[in-house]
Amino acid sequence: AGDRSYQLGFEFMRVWSPSAEVRGHGPGQETLQTGKRDVTIVSVEPVGHYAIKPVFSDGHDSGIYTWEYLYEMCINQEQMWQDYLDCLEDAGVDRDAPMASGGHACGSH
Template sequence: MSNKAPLPQNIVVHQQSKVLELVYGADIYKLPFEFLRVWSPSAEVRGHSVGQETLQTGKRDVLINNIEQVGHYAIKPVFSDGHDSGIYSWEYLYEMCQNYEAMWQDYLGRLEKEGVDRDAPMTKDAGHSCGH
């Protein structure tokens, strides 16, 4: 059996501070909505293979309008920018909690490498067509 991530005992959406709070026993993690949005596990963000990722920008003020449970293994946040195709498994969420600092620094590093401002609006041609 694989190392299964623990299930959060509680998930709280904090609209004012724009964080998703995940409670695992005595451990409480707060993941900013922007972080969740730019690290979405969706094909729109990740691409269909390595090298097809679309760097997300302009997400500092994104909100989570709703969270849908997906079976017994994941949640699907509905973001205020219309993005709703990211399915966050319990394993991925726990990984995000454990590796928040490194993942955030990686994101900031990619922005710098690309010479893109974090608050720049996404351009229409920044993504790629999935043939839909």
Template sequence: MAGLNRDTPAPVAMTVHARSRVLEVAFADGASFRIPFELMRVYSPSAEVQGHGPGQEVLQTGKREVAIASLAPVGNYAVQPTFSDGHDSGIYSWDYLYFLGSQQQQLWQDYEQRLAHAGVDRDAPMAAKSAGACGH
């Protein structure tokens, strides 16, 4: 997700709503999304969450109350949030933010199915990292 699709509109406004825990993003094509911090955190594009290949994704839990502590620009193509749980390695390109915003309903359904399949509650604390973790 590092690159930019030339067809993806650039954001024209971005607001972190701390109280309601959503990132509001308005794009040049008129689309506007309110992306919950939890959704952003659960679908972080980082290797820590996505793994290093298909099937290596790490199911995230206990993120309902996560906040964005800070949001740093990355060039002219992305932002890098620091979440209240310390996670800060995800770089969210404009493409990826547009994807998260436009596909929210499907992404929530997929997340709930993954939780059910794993037999884990959405609010369960994350398991401790194993010694063999990739270190990202």
């Protein structure tokens, strides 16, 4: 990354959380996240020297973001965001819709 700096939006980080709650335990088990536009990060905890664990304003706190994953999110942000929007469209769900109790499924997110 050198001396470059990047910015990641809170909503982007929340919908792409690496937690099992969002990602599932294998391919096809992802839960499409909605209603996260206004989410913020209320605190960040270090995880060793290799990651951080943000605590989001919606209570989500199980995602461990490695430095490698954060960098991947930075350099692939445009494509990942488009993938998220495509999943919303495929699921027929609005980005601001409240989360369904069982979540929404999307094959790639």
